[in-house]
Amino acid sequence: MATALSNQNYVESLTARPRVLVVDHEPMSRTLIDAILRRGNDYNVLMAGDAEEGLGVARRDRPDLMLLSTFLPGADGYSLCRTLKSEPRTRRIPVVMVTAHAGTQERVQGIEAGADDFIVKPFNRVELLARVRSLIRIKSLNDQLDEVEDVIYSLSRAVEAREGGDHEAHTERVVIFALAIGSELGLADEAMRVLRQAAMLRDIGKIGVPDRILNKPGALDDEEQKWMQGHVALGEQIISPLRSTAALLPIIRHHHERIDGKGYPDGLAGEEIPLGARIVAIADAFDAMLSNRPYRPALSPAKALATLQAGAGKQWDSRLVELLVQWSARHPNSVPQTK
Incomplete structure (x- = not known):
């Protein structure tokens, strides 16, 4: 029974749609992004309206990508990005900063906070989907490397077991x-x-x-x-x-x-x-x-x-x-x- 459940979970992990977390204080903006991402039924979309809620969802669900507004009530998007990139459980989540300004200062702030990409409102639907697909593909490859890394650490423990003692x-x-x-x-x-x-x-x-x-x-x-x-x-x-x-x-x-x-x-x-x-x-x-x-x-x-x-x-x-x-x-x- 345990093996059957394990196999079922494995199959589900292969077929599961990538999860995208949208953190934006504007309901209209969240609705628009949600409609674009769900149109092809390719993504599961999670929503948060402020930094505190977004951090909680990211820690709990560890999405495959985050679309993060730079302006949020309370802590801004840059602060949230820094927090995400500083925590082991969330630091590998790609973060796209969504901003109404394309100035150098905003980009520098985002880079220093650890953002992986930027998109400027009002955004183009095709561009948004292209950026999402690209970063999720990169994350998938990194996840595979993590799995290989786990195997290597397991090999190291196997060596220790062969040598016996403590x-x-x-x-x-x-x-x-x-x-x-x-x-x-x-x-x-x-x-x-x-x-x-x-x-x-x-x-x-x-x-x-x-x-x-x-x-x-x-x-x-x-x-x-x-x-x-x-x-x-x-x-x-x-x-x-x-x-x-x-x-x-x-x-x-x-x-x-x-x-x-x-x-x-x-x-x-x-x-x-x-x-x-x-x-x-x-x-x-x-x-x-x-x-x-x-x-x-x-x-x-x-x-x-x-x-x-x-x-x-x-x-x-x-x-x-x-x-x-x-x-x-x-x-x-x-x-x-x-x-």
Whole structure:
């Protein structure tokens, strides 16, 4: 029964008409847009008369497109657009600003608020439909990319499951330590987002490493080392088709480089290594030291930090190591004790 319902929902999602939310304080304008969009029975049209109502509908129904009047009672359309673009659940909804003025100032305001397009009243029916169709098509493609992204994150979790133990918790801690270093550096929000995602996906290429190598309790031989080292290039290949993950590629490829140039895959040295890769390398190594391994017991936080400091300037970036040391001293409860 559950499968039948699931299949029914899937079919409905394929055949459902795109939803367009019209936010306009003028009833006549809403009625006109509604008539144009419903004429071919191609769209489901939702209505709101002010910013507060429009925000509520957008959050609840997540339409495929919004036609948003610049002038609204209370908060104006620009403010509503900024709010929509700042929230994870609504930021991908294309927004067309509907305005009675085509001046540069209005367009600049809309661009700064995050609007995707403009249309000027009185609008041409053919132009309105063309803009709606175009933006909905783009959103559909972006939604498909999001679905692919979800598959990639699922692959990453599958790798963690193959490695056994508490490897999922290991990844969560690597993210915490990487963001701690990024915070100490004062990285901007976007750089922190990239750092978080790269730390999560850094080892996705291990999906191509055989279990006998991935879970070998002893040292790897030369051939097995080549297999293991190949995971960074494979990880880069897996996520490279996704436009949204382009900034992650250098971190995933280079998080096993060394400051002295003796790492892999490209033997980069010093600041040739991307900053994000240097951060993730330290975060990954730190938590690995704090975790039990088949070939050694977990180190205490003090010993793990001392090991990082001993390798600073050779394996790891000295400045970033010290930032982690400082953060750990201020947040001792955030560092797991010896397991």
